[in-house]
Each structure stands twice: as structure tokens, then as C-alpha cells.
Amino acid sequence: MENSLFLFFFFFLLPIECALGGGDDLFDHNYYQTFGGNHLTVLDQGKEVQLLIDPSSGAGFSSKSDFGSGYFRINMKIPDKNSTGIITSFYLMQIPVGKPVEGVEHYEFDIEFFGTHGNPHMISTNVFANDFGRREQQFHLWFDPTVDFHTYEILWNQHQIVWFVDGTPIRVWKNNTQLGVDFPTGQMHVEASIWNPSWLGNPDWNQGPFKAHYRGFAIDGCLYQSSKPEQCSSNSYYWNQNRYRELDSDQESKLQNARKNYMYDDYCNDPNRHGAECEINQ
Numbered sequence: 001m002e003n004s005l006f007l008f009f010f011f012f013l014l015p016i017e018c019a020l021g022g023g024d025d026l027f028d029h030n031y032y033q034t035f036g037g038n039h040l041t042v043l044d045q046g047k048e049v050q051l052l053i054d055p056s057s058g059a060g061f062s063s064k065s066d067f068g069s070g071y072f073r074i075n076m077k078i079p080d081k082n083s084t085g086i087i088t089s090f091y092l093m094q095i096p097v098g099k100p101v102e103g104v105e106h107y108e109f110d111i112e113f114f115g116t117h118g119n120p121h122m123i124s125t126n127v128f129a130n131d132f133g134r135r136e137q138q139f140h141l142w143f144d145p146t147v148d149f150h151t152y153e154i155l156w157n158q159h160q161i162v163w164f165v166d167g168t169p170i171r172v173w174k175n176n177t178q179l180g181v182d183f184p185t186g187q188m189h190v191e192a193s194i195w196n197p198s199w200l201g202n203p204d205w206n207q208g209p210f211k212a213h214y215r216g217f218a219i220d221g222c223l224y225q226s227s228k229p230e231q232c233s234s235n236s237y238y239w240n241q242n243r244y245r246e247l248d249s250d251q252e253s254k255l256q257n258a259r260k261n262y263m264y265d266d267y268c269n270d271p272n273r274h275g276a277e278c279e280i281n282q
């Protein structure tokens with residue numbers, strides 16, 4: 001009985017659920033360009049996008065839809081050469097693109113590559129919750145992300161937000177609202193971009209233009225509907241089911257391994273940035 005139930009879910013419900021966010025892999029199906037003009041190029045019949053940055057502009061894209069939960073992923077290859085000063089990113093964002101809205105808090109879950117000091121192996125994760133950021137955890141990756149595409153994922157359900165790199169969890173943000181830890185409630189969209197914030201230092205433009213590549217534009221997300229936001233916590237979405245509510249023991253040991261061997265900056269170790277969630281999330 002349990003087996004046939006499982007098969008039923010797997011074969012019948014799953015494809016339908018996935019289709020809610022936009023089932024196929026084509027860029028145009030799920031995403032649109034937000035800035036950068038001809039610095040965004042669609043390649044391989046829509047299956048790949050190149051974002052280019054030079055002194056005139058970077059480029060970016062956003063999901064067409066807003067979501068209330070999901071398992072968001074992208075394949076990304078970051079610029080080669082010495083991309084000091086350039087950020088290549090993939091993230092979830094609660095406020096509408098470019099338009100802060102009165103009364104809507106800023107939530108953001110980031111994956112960012114800081115091309116600092118010619119060391120491209122650094123990946124930075126950050127959380128903006130209830131308008132407050134500065135919650136960086138940064139890692140040296142165990143591979144060179146400039147050579148090949150790798151998979152970067154953010155799982156978001158009512159219970160936790162988890163960052164994965166090639167299937168390895170590197171960070172968890174748990175729902176501990178009962179302990180006063182902020183957790184996103186509203187709609188989120190997905191964004192990706194290449195840009196150069198002045199605080200990160202000056203790029204060496206002689207090495208440019210810098211190019212990032214993205215593939216895998218399918219979105220497993222629950223479309224947000226303001227009339228019934230609670231439906232995005234339904235168990236009919238696979239990412240809300242039991243096995244996604246907390247890490248299993250194998251994932252937990254991978255997380256601890258990543259923290260121990262690859263994390264070099266943790267805001268929790270900085271008294272100025274430390275938050276109550278530091279005792280809970282790890």
C-alpha cells in the first residue's frame with residue numbers, strides 16, 4: 001500500500017506540481033532580463049544564458065513569477081580570469097524587482113561569488129531577514145567554479161531554508177519564529193546577476209569582459225497567490241514533505257564537514273554581527 005501510494009505521488013503528482021512553476025528548461029519560459037541590454041545573450045536555443053560585464057554595465061535576470069515555497073536551482077559557471085571586484089549571483093528576493101514597497105520587509109537569500117583577489121573559489125551566502133543583512137557565511141569551494149557548470153540550490157519551505165552546492169548542504173536557516181528568529185512569509189522571486197559594487201574594489205578591466213554562464217532554468221516552485229498563500233505549505237509539493245523539513249543524518253554530516261573544512265568567515269563568530277539564530281541554525 002505504501003509503495004503504491006509512493007508511486008502514485010511520484011508519477012502523477014510530481015510532474016504536475018513541477019509544472020506550476022514552469023516545467024521546462026528554457027530561459028524565456030521562466031525568466032526575463034532585468035538590466036544590461038545586450039550584455040545578456042541567450043545561447044543554445046534558450047537553454048543557456050551568458051551575462052557579461054564591462055565598464056559600461058553588468059546584466060541580470062529575474063523569474064517571471066513569485067513563489068511561496070520551492071526548491072530553486074541553477075547551473076552556473078562564473079567568470080574565469082581575475083574577476084576581482086565582480087559579483088556573480090543567484091538569489092531569492094522578497095521585495096519586487098527594483099521597487100521597495102512600503103510595509104514589505106526585505107528578505108533575501110543569497111549565493112554570491114566575490115571575485116576578490118583573483119581567488120574565485122570563494123562563495124558567499126547571506127541572509128537579509130526583516131530588512132537586516134550582514135549575516136555572511138563564506139566558504140572556499142572544493143572545486144574551481146570557473147571551469148565547469150555546478151549546481152547551486154536554495155530549498156525554501158515552512159521549516160527551513162537550505163543552501164546546496166552540488167548536492168552538499170553548506171548552510172541552513174531554520175524557522176524558529178517562536179524564538180524570535182525572522183523567517184520569510186511572503187512571496188519571493190528568483191534573481192541572478194553580474195555586477196560590480198564599489199565596496200568590493202576596482203576590477204581590472206584589462207582582463208575583461210567578464211562572462212558568467214547559466215543553465216537549467218526549470219523552477220520547482222509553488223506559485224504565490226495572495227488570496228491563498230497557505231497553499232504553498234501544502235504537502236502535495238515534494239519540497240514540503242517530511243524529508244525536506246530537516247536535514248537527514250547524511251546531510252547533517254556533510255553540512256558539518258563543509259562548515260569545518262571550507263568555511264572561513266561566519267558572522268556568528270563576530271560579536272557585532274552575531275544573532276540569536278546562531279545558536280539554532282547549525
Ligand SMILES: *[C@@H]1O[C@H](CO)[C@@H](O)[C@H](O)[C@H]1NC(C)=O
Binds near residue numbers: 176178183185
Ligand atoms: C514557522 O513555523 C511555525 C511553526 O513553528 C509555523 O506556524 C509558521 O507558519 C512558520 N512560518 C513560516 C513563515 O513559514
Ligand SMILES: *[C@@H]1O[C@H](CO)[C@@H](O)[C@H](O)[C@H]1NC(C)=O
Binds near residue numbers: 083084118119202203
Ligand atoms: C587581481 O586583480 C586585482 C585588481 O587589479 C589585483 O589587485 C590583484 O592583485 C590581482 N590578483 C591576482 C592573483 O593576480
